[in-house]
Amino acid sequence: MTADPRALAELLEEAQDRQSDALHPTRDALDEVVEANRTGTADDDALGNREFHVAHQRSLASSFSGAAILGAAGGAALVGVLASAASAASSTDVQILQTAASIENLAVGTYKTALTLPYIGGSAANPIVTKFAQVTMSQHMQHADAFNAAARQLGGKAQNKPDPAFVPVVHKAVASLASDTAAQGTLGVVALAMELENIAAETYVKGAALASHASNKALFASIMGIEAQHVAVLNTVQALLTSGSPQLISLAPGTAAALPAAAGSVGVPHAFYQTDKAAPAGQGAVK
Amino acid sequence: MSHDTSETQLGSERELVAMRNDLDQMHGDVSLPALREVLGSPSGTSRRTFLFGAGAALAGGALLASGAGAAMPALAGASTQRLSAARAAAFPPKGLSGDLAVAAVAASLENLAVFAYDSGLAAASAGKLGTVPPAVATFASTVKGQHQQHADAWNAVLRSHGKAAVTVTNPSLTPTVQSDFAKVTDIAGLAQLALTLETIAAQTYQVETSKLKSTAAIELSASIQPVEMQHIAILYFVLGLYPGAQTAAGTPVAFNSTTRAA
Numbered sequence: 001m002t003a004d005p006r007a008l009a010e011l012l013e014e015a016q017d018r019q020s021d022a023l024h025p026t027r028d029a030l031d032e033v034v035e036a037n038r039t040g041t042a043d044d045d046a047l048g049n050r051e052f053h054v055a056h057q058r059s060l061a062s063s064f065s066g067a068a069i070l071g072a073a074g075g076a077a078l079v080g081v082l083a084s085a086a087s088a089a090s091s092t093d094v095q096i097l098q099t100a101a102s103i104e105n106l107a108v109g110t111y112k113t114a115l116t117l118p119y120i121g122g123s124a125a126n127p128i129v130t131k132f133a134q135v136t137m138s139q140h141m142q143h144a145d146a147f148n149a150a151a152r153q154l155g156g157k158a159q160n161k162p163d164p165a166f167v168p169v170v171h172k173a174v175a176s177l178a179s180d181t182a183a184q185g186t187l188g189v190v191a192l193a194m195e196l197e198n199i200a201a202e203t204y205v206k207g208a209a210l211a212s213h214a215s216n217k218a219l220f221a222s223i224m225g226i227e228a229q230h231v232a233v234l235n236t237v238q239a240l241l242t243s244g245s246p247q248l249i250s251l252a253p254g255t256a257a258a259l260p261a262a263a264g265s266v267g268v269p270h271a272f273y274q275t276d277k278a279a280p281a282g283q284g285a286v287k
Numbered sequence: 288m289s290h291d292t293s294e295t296q297l298g299s300e301r302e303l304v305a306m307r308n309d310l311d312q313m314h315g316d317v318s319l320p321a322l323r324e325v326l327g328s329p330s331g332t333s334r335r336t337f338l339f340g341a342g343a344a345l346a347g348g349a350l351l352a353s354g355a356g357a358a359m360p361a362l363a364g365a366s367t368q369r370l371s372a373a374r375a376a377a378f379p380p381k382g383l384s385g386d387l388a389v390a391a392v393a394a395s396l397e398n399l400a401v402f403a404y405d406s407g408l409a410a411a412s413a414g415k416l417g418t419v420p421p422a423v424a425t426f427a428s429t430v431k432g433q434h435q436q437h438a439d440a441w442n443a444v445l446r447s448h449g450k451a452a453v454t455v456t457n458p459s460l461t462p463t464v465q466s467d468f469a470k471v472t473d474i475a476g477l478a479q480l481a482l483t484l485e486t487i488a489a490q491t492y493q494v495e496t497s498k499l500k501s502t503a504a505i506e507l508s509a510s511i512q513p514v515e516m517q518h519i520a521i522l523y524f525v526l527g528l529y530p531g532a533q534t535a536a537g538t539p540v541a542f543n544s545t546t547r548a549a
Binding site for chain 1: 418420421422423424425426427429430432433436437440474489492493494496497498502505506507509510511512513514515516517518519520521524525526527528529530531532539540541542543545
């Protein structure tokens with residue numbers, strides 16, 4: 001089975017539809033995230049996610065209620081200045097949140113396509129690779145929902161489309177898979193995923209600094225490390241594949257002892273995460 | 288296989304909550320938006336400084352090797368030696384508040400990580416941890432170097448504002464790390480301890496990224512958190528667990544928690 005670029009386009013559209021269908025306007029952000037995180041076990045970290053989003057909502061609400069109090073106290077002029085500044089800041093936040101959502105949408109579509117390939121999601125695939133792709137796709141869906149919920153909280157629209165600047169990159173990469181062997185194809189998918197994950201991580205590192213609202217900084221901060229972990233895993237997987245050791249992509253006992261020395265550093269190449277490949281703030285904003 | 292038992296190894300929940308509150312207080316103490324402005328503020332003793340100082344006096348901290356010639360105290364080999372209360376009580380240094388105080392705490396966490404990895408490498412070289420996989424040795428050496436760079440970066444911030452570099456390990460966590468390290472007998476145990484330290488560091492940076500005031504400090508914190516998260520992913524892989532942020536039950540999570548931030 002070979003990759004079909006048309007399938008990717010369809011899946012990207014499907015991802016857009018999925019976002020539109022899934023995000024009901026009347027459902028608030030907390031419910032979305034809680035629903036997305038529902039795994040059947042109410043453990044502490046799931047609660048942590050929920051608490052994080054509750055705090056996110058409260059933070060936004062309090063920033064607006066503070067302005068209302070000032071207004072009631074007679075500080076109309078000051079409120080006007082604050083409102084203007086807040087509007088500008090919110091506009092920037094909305095743009096970077098929408099761009100983030102667009103990257104997540106593209107990632108979801110890419111992983112969904114990858115999982116249709118026999119060497120990623122089929123019986124011929126390494127089960128660890130398959131699970132990673134499934135889990136990661138699910139995480140990107142949750143990220144997209146969270147970014148869109150945050151954008152809507154600021155009066156913006158949800159971004160349900162993929163980042164337009166990166167769509168051609170994905171199309172080109174998927175097209176090249178058509179003539180690949182399974183081994184080549186796996187490496188191609190890993191390379192594509194790594195590029196997208198790194199763009200996402202770098203964009204969110206930058207977003208954490210650019211965002212005006214503390215709650216949005218916290219949102220970016222809660223996701224950027226997850227994407228960086230995806231990059232670390234993909235870097236390691238790529239190295240093991242390239243070195244002809246696909247059997248070491250395993251969580252079985254004793255695997256660590258068999259790993260080559262370089263496997264200990266390839267996933268952690270830099271002491272400081274870079275931002276030179278970060279997407280421009282408005283690149284994926286709703287036009 | 289036991290999973291993530293490290294949560295119970297590093298201090299009580301109350302201690303961690305107290306530390307988090309201290310950091311909150313630290314931010315609450317400061318309304319100045321920039322590091323330079325912080326330098327011009329009165330250096331009175333805040334509640335946070337008092338609490339950190341008191342905690343440090345009780346807990347003690349390990350002084351890292353520095354240009355002043357101080358020796359790195361032994362952590363491996365079950366040493367639980369504590370430094371003098373007078374030296375430990377000096378953390379964090381007087382006059383640090385706001386972003387600069389966070390920089391000091393961050394440097395102390397990085398120093399502790401350097402100390403732990405260095406001690407782990409020493410114990411491994413001495414044959415105390417059994418057979419050491421080559422990849423694990425490479426990882427420990429690489430990551431130790433990165434934590435040193437992180438510490439250097441935070442100390443550069445302090446120095447650029449006329450403050451002394453922080454060369455002690457985090458006083459609140461050091462005794463527990465010493466105690467836990469003394470129980471480590473193999474690579475898996477060392478990886479679990481490292482996982483705990485990396486988790487605390489990553490979650491601390493995650494929290495601070497949205498609280499710091501100066502753009503430079505925010506950018507530095509944001510550039511380090513993902514790297515600590517990558518360390519965590521590789522450590523999980525070494526332990527044979529899903530290589531990503533997860534719950535105590537092993538369920539991968541899409542949003543990193545902050546429940547264990549310092």
